[in-house]
Amino acid sequence: MSETPTACILIIGNEILSGRTQDANLLFLGTSLARMGIPVKEARTIPDVEEKIIAAVNECRQKYTYIFTTGGIGPTHDDITSAAIAKAFGVELERHEPSVKKMRERYTERLNAARLKMAYLPAGAEPIMTRVTSAPGFVMENVHVMAGVPSIAEAMFDAVAPTLKCGIPVQSRFIDAYLGEGEIAAELAIIQEMYSNVDIGSYPFFRVGKVGLSIVARGTDKDAIDAVIERIAEIMRELGVEPVPDTELM
Amino acid sequence: MSETPTACILIIGNEILSGRTQDANLLFLGTSLARMGIPVKEARTIPDVEEKIIAAVNECRQKYTYIFTTGGIGPTHDDITSAAIAKAFGVELERHEPSVKKMRERYTERLNAARLKMAYLPAGAEPIMTRVTSAPGFVMENVHVMAGVPSIAEAMFDAVAPTLKCGIPVQSRFIDAYLGEGEIAAELAIIQEMYSNVDIGSYPFFRVGKVGLSIVARGTDKDAIDAVIERIAEIMRELGVEPVPDTELM
Numbered sequence: 001m002s003e004t005p006t007a008c009i010l011i012i013g014n015e016i017l018s019g020r021t022q023d024a025n026l027l028f029l030g031t032s033l034a035r036m037g038i039p040v041k042e043a044r045t046i047p048d049v050e051e052k053i054i055a056a057v058n059e060c061r062q063k064y065t066y067i068f069t070t071g072g073i074g075p076t077h078d079d080i081t082s083a084a085i086a087k088a089f090g091v092e093l094e095r096h097e098p099s100v101k102k103m104r105e106r107y108t109e110r111l112n113a114a115r116l117k118m119a120y121l122p123a124g125a126e127p128i129m130t131r132v133t134s135a136p137g138f139v140m141e142n143v144h145v146m147a148g149v150p151s152i153a154e155a156m157f158d159a160v161a162p163t164l165k166c167g168i169p170v171q172s173r174f175i176d177a178y179l180g181e182g183e184i185a186a187e188l189a190i191i192q193e194m195y196s197n198v199d200i201g202s203y204p205f206f207r208v209g210k211v212g213l214s215i216v217a218r219g220t221d222k223d224a225i226d227a228v229i230e231r232i233a234e235i236m237r238e239l240g241v242e243p244v245p246d247t248e249l250m
Numbered sequence: 251m252s253e254t255p256t257a258c259i260l261i262i263g264n265e266i267l268s269g270r271t272q273d274a275n276l277l278f279l280g281t282s283l284a285r286m287g288i289p290v291k292e293a294r295t296i297p298d299v300e301e302k303i304i305a306a307v308n309e310c311r312q313k314y315t316y317i318f319t320t321g322g323i324g325p326t327h328d329d330i331t332s333a334a335i336a337k338a339f340g341v342e343l344e345r346h347e348p349s350v351k352k353m354r355e356r357y358t359e360r361l362n363a364a365r366l367k368m369a370y371l372p373a374g375a376e377p378i379m380t381r382v383t384s385a386p387g388f389v390m391e392n393v394h395v396m397a398g399v400p401s402i403a404e405a406m407f408d409a410v411a412p413t414l415k416c417g418i419p420v421q422s423r424f425i426d427a428y429l430g431e432g433e434i435a436a437e438l439a440i441i442q443e444m445y446s447n448v449d450i451g452s453y454p455f456f457r458v459g460k461v462g463l464s465i466v467a468r469g470t471d472k473d474a475i476d477a478v479i480e481r482i483a484e485i486m487r488e489l490g491v492e493p494v495p496d497t498e499l500m
Contacts (some may be wrong), residue, residue, distance in 0.1 A: 014451055017290045018420070019280030020466060021453070023273075026295065030269030040267045042302075043295035045276065048451075052292075075432040076452040077439035107432070114435030149454060170268070182325040182357070185364030189327035201264055201298075202326040203271070204399060216270060 004167045005065035007033050009043040010056055012071040012081050013148055016045050024150045025070045032157060037167030037220070038066060048072055053084035061143055066164065068157070071148030073137065075114040081145060082138070086122035089140055093120040096127055099136045106134040130155040139163070168220040173229045176244040177236045178212040180204075187235045188215070191228055198224050254417045255315035257283050259293040260306055262321040262331050263398055266295050274400045275320045282407060287417025287470070288316060298322055303334035311393055316414065318407070321398030323387065325364040331395060332388070336372035339390055343370040346377055349386045356384040380405040389413070422468040423479045426494040427486045430454075431463050437485045438465065441478055448474050 009029055015021040023045065030040045041064060046052045053072075061067050072081030086093050099119040104111050118135035121127060128137035128146065137146045137156040146156040181204050192200045198219040205212050217228040236243045259279055265271040273295065280290045291314060296302045303322075311317050322331030336343050349369040354361050368385035371377060378387035378396065387396045387406040396406040431454050442450045448469040455462050467478040486493045 014449060014468075015453060015466070016276070017280050017293060018284050018422075018468065019277045019282075019290075020422075020451075022277050026266070027269045027272050030267050032269070034268050040269075041297065043267060045293040045295075047291060074452070074454065076435045077442050078451050110430075110433070112432060112436070114439075115432035117435075149456075151456075172268075172270075180360075182362060182365035183360070185326045185367075186362070189364075192327050199264060201270075201328050202324070203265060204324065206399075206401075216265070218264075218268065 005038045005165055007038050007040045007066045007068060008060045008064040009040055010053075010060065010067060010069040011043065011045040011148075012048060012053060012069055013045075014047045014078070016071075017047055025146075025148070025153050028150065028154055029068055029070075029157065032161070034170040034172075034218075036161065036164060037169045038164060039167075039170060048078050048080055050080055050084045050087070053081060054088045057085060057088040057143060061141065065142065067143040069143065069145050070153050073118065073135070073145060073147055075118055075135075079117075082120060082122065085140055085143060085145055089122055089124075091123040094123045095119055096121045096136065099127060099129070099134065102129070102134040128156045128159050130159050170218055170220060171222055171225060172216055172218040173225050174214050174216045175229050175232055175236070176205075176212060176214045177241045178210050179236060179239060179241045180211055181213050183239055184213070184215075184232075184235060188232070191231055195224050195228050197221050198228050200228060255288045255415055257288045257290045257316045257318060258310045258314040259290055260303075260310065260317060260319040261293060261295040261398075262298060262303060262319055263295075264297045264328070266321075267297055273320075275396075275398070275403050278400065278404055279318055279320075279407065282411070284420040284422075284468075286411065286414060287419045288414060289417075289420060298328050298330055300330055300334045300337070303331060304338045307335060307338040307393060311391065315392060317393045319393065319395050320403050323368065323385070323395060323397055325368055325385075329367075332370060332372065335390055335393060335395055339372055339374075341373040344373045345369055346371045346386065349377060349379070349384065352379070352384040378406045378409050380409050418470040420468055420470060421472055421475060422466055423475050424464050424466045425479050425482055425486070426455075426462060426464045427491045428460050428462040429486060429489060429491050430461055433489055434463070434465075434482075434485060438482070441481055445474050445478050447471050448478050450478060 016023050026043050072079045096119050121138045125138040125140045132155040146153045198217050201216045203214045217225045233243045266273050276293050296306050322329045346369050371388045375388040375390045382405045396403045448467050451466045453464045467475045483493045
């Protein structure tokens, strides 16, 4: 059990912290990695500031099996992720010739110094090449450096996913009912005690003016998850509400 | 300038890390705090795990003027934020009688032990009362503890906002064009050098099959922001593209 790989996401970009841009990568990465048995244990959103990136990378790469960063690998002055990661590892940036070749084909005479910057990777890094962009991401030890644009981040993740050591896939089921959380909280706590290998979460919602809750059971033991959901359905009926039929999330 | 207040957001909840739920609070808090001159410098998403909450709160409350947490203050077993914050400050939880009274009016005979848990606050905390819920958030020194449900988090933030010491409001303007980032990157870097008090960010987009970019100028010096945007508009025209008329973001 202690062998379960873990992940940390570093979302790099002033635009996320300022509220200009809604991050969409954590949702995708959290879902994809859970399915691969690599639960995301922490996510940090940090600005485009070199010392902040270096500090976060060097702290988190010790604590988690895998780090995934998004953002800051484009051609402009505020794209400093690659240079910061090189410094975090104490290496220089080196020109990656296959990427230069690909970019030359893509940009022809419009390949300039700013664009060429995207072909410089930390020495020793493994490039992440995709079909959606000529500029690469890269892997430096356990740190996976990806673009911030969601379609590119997803393509880069898909490219590196086969290289990751997976754990036991996390499965989940949920069950909804129009019931206040406080009505069922005591019973939920008892069920959580009984099934310590299932992570039971309770999330209130408000729909068409009615209060309801969604209870999620997550873990790697399918039988235990099923037992938890069935027991909760029974309790909901005892409390006089009919649970909304659940769908398996995966 | 060194007096600029800063903020850190702690998003507490397994459901955000697992990809079940899209966080919406960072966008709102980042925008609102920037307008108040309290830039968000970091955000962390952490699980409902006591020692993780304690460690993050105790680290971040030293580093930033204000901390805002979202999530984990409901009635169920997985709502452990209040207890963890009490431990982070080395105090006990105490029953907050005005909240009990409010909850008794709201729930009448349905007020049970699980719901009463929401009326227990760390000793010395200042409650955050709102009209949208009878259960309070609270302020413990510089740590503002709010619900995860966005409508409740927003109401709680609105309630505490008048108590915050504001800085100079961050203003921003943006300018869009159908232009590759790499075409304008060199000129942008020069402008950034010239206007070091303006934070210039470049964000690519793909719309109706065309590549474009949005350049954002942010800072507290309106004249400098205007000068940056005007200079970028000139450069865009020199490059043969007409900038999309910008709107002031605030």
